[in-house]
Amino acid sequence: MTMMSYKGYEAVIEFDDEAELFHGEVINLRDVITFQGASVAELKDALKDSIEDYLAFCKERGEEPEKPFSGQFVVRADPALHKAVFSAAKRAGVSLNKWVTATLERAAVL
Incomplete structure (x- = not known):
């Protein structure tokens, strides 16, 4: 492709x-x-x-065109995983959003 x-x-x-x-x-x-x-x-x-x-x-x-990659997306996770990720962010002293973003950046090797 x-x-x-x-x-x-x-x-x-x-x-x-x-x-x-x-x-x-x-x-x-x-x-x-x-x-x-x-x-x-x-x-x-x-x-x-x-x-x-x-x-x-x-x-x-009169509509806004959809923009590619707005920077927002919804992730659905098992409640136990949600809790574990939230706890990991708290231990790191950052927001859940910041922790998830940093983890995704490492995984995506930007």
């Missing part, structure tokens, strides 16, 4: 042998944005056009 991006929106690209077309889909949104092209140049233009159309559509409706 190949990736492309435009204005922070990331898309995965696949090639359809039968149709001889590249197909792309933006992956870092809940909204669905797809595009296609017969060449790399067409594909890049289609991604740009699809994102710009999405932004214009949101503006017309």
Whole structure:
């Protein structure tokens, strides 16, 4: 799989042998944005056009477009794990949010 991006929106690209077309889909949104092209140049233009159309559509409706990776997500955990993580954060002298963020940074090797 190949990736492309435009204005922070990331898309995965696949090639359809039968149709001889590249197909792309933006992956870092809940909204669905797809595009296609017969060449790399067409594909890049289609991604740009699809994102710009999405932004214009949101503006017309008076809605904020969904932003890729807002920095917030919900994690559901077993209550015992929640308690253990909370206790670990307290022992470290930091907030639960700060402790989880630091732990994720270490795990993701940023």
